Amino acid sequence: MTSPALAEPLPSSVRKPGRVKSLMTTYRVPLSIIALCLLPWLLPSKALAVNVLVYGVVAVGYNLLFGYTGLLSFGHAAFVGAGAYITGIAIGQFGVPWYAAVLLGVIGGGLLAFAIGALSTRTRGIYFSMVTLALAQLVYYVALQASSWTGGENGLRGFTVNKINLLGYDINFLDPVNKYYVLMAFAALALWVVSRILNSPFGAAIEAIRENERRARTCGYNVERTKLLSFTLSGTICALGGTMSALHLAFVPLDSLHYHASGMIVMMTLLGGASSFFGPFVGALVFLVMEDVFSLWTSHWQIIVGSIFVLFVLFLPKGIWGTFLARFVR
């Protein structure tokens, strides 16, 4: 995903980030967390804020693969769904404590990502997208058939977490504000981990692969293995988003595994800006707010959101946040 030079008004050939920009990059994690702290007070409902949190984490995780490694996966719903289902089943059927269920969900989703990644990263381009789509649909049908575990078409229910014990304090998890700030801790963790990954030597390697796979290989990078690691890390972060969603809704809809959900993740990431750290979060926010607002007016809200998405892809390929950074932040 190289950004076309034409999209920039006057391409300055020297990259010297200004003071504001470099400060924003250095402190991107604390700044993001501050923004997340304020979020529930700026949105019409706390439930919407939690949703933004969940899909923000998912999109940021997805962006590691899509925006930074340059691989377009159409199957990331599988990892979100796997995280959610494993958490729900662990709590509902095995009575595992919530935090252990979260851990299991993340590990399980990560392992699934490793397996799907091992098969899909052998292919390239459109074939890669199709293989991820097909394997994710396979996971969907497994969940549909294994209804004694997953509830099949009805989705998974019966694992409501009412209160959680945090450092000796019982917190009422049904209170939306409490719920938001507990889940925000997970989101903060995810942002911090992704930021570290992007700053690491591995972060440089995946960018090199995105820029020029052949040159990266000639430089001595094992491209396949690097892609697989990126795929696994990305899927693991998405699984964390899935476990957050399970805790939030106390319900896992079967649709959370469907390729529609994968498509939504791609849309959120592109809308916010695949080339930026916080963009996917902004994309999730804008997408969900649009869904919330437009669905009040019409049941065909997808037409409006879809049109806006197309306009963005055509005219603002860097997305909302990416364009904002490029135009207004020096």
Next chain:
Amino acid sequence: MNAPLLAVEDIGVRFGGFVALQSVTTAFHRGRVTSIIGPNGAGKSTLFNVLSGVLTPSSGSIRFKGQDLKGTRQHEFVHRGIARSYQITNIFPDLTVHENVRVAAQASRSRYNIWTNRNRFSELDTKADSALEAVGLVAKRDEIAKYLAHGQQRALEIAIALISDPEVLLLDEPTAGMGPEETKEMVALLEKLASERTILLVEHKMKMILGLSDRILVLHHGRLIADGSPRDIQTDPEVRRVYLGQNDGYA
């Protein structure tokens, strides 16, 4: 003479029914500039692709420092000590010049570290800067690679190849698309590099090759038809017939 650094024996490459290389056997010794010439389609790039692991030969073997490279994957070639540039400029277009070289330098020591801040590896910065100095790109350090002039991009690609400190450097038409001024600069650079490492060169500019090379190999229809000093090659009747003769006065 001592053992060759890089040797190929009876190399054959087929693409379906097309024979790109046919039983090529030769060896390259340390510290020389060897040019590979031949008309278009003679198999020069194919030989380069075999020597750099891009292609696995259909038959024959490659030995580097006495070790068989069979089964060695492409990305491992550079770690063994064989680096290359491509005929069509092959850089990281959206990274800065410095980042281009730095990420190449990093490949030799830190490929899967997902946790340490990459700026901690400050020796990579120093290494990248010295490679940029070697190819004369220090002034362009912070420019985005795709905005460089063509000749500078070619030089950047050589810096990327050099950063692994390879024993053998394969350069596929380093002056392709260059004007006379840029070519002159590139020749000066190659002469400087040749004092320290083994260079294999695919080129079309005969004047340049004759001045620069210690040895010339001539390929024609996938076969090695001549091998010798520039003087030998110029007087070789077979070579004159298939190659130089096509363009009298070029040589």
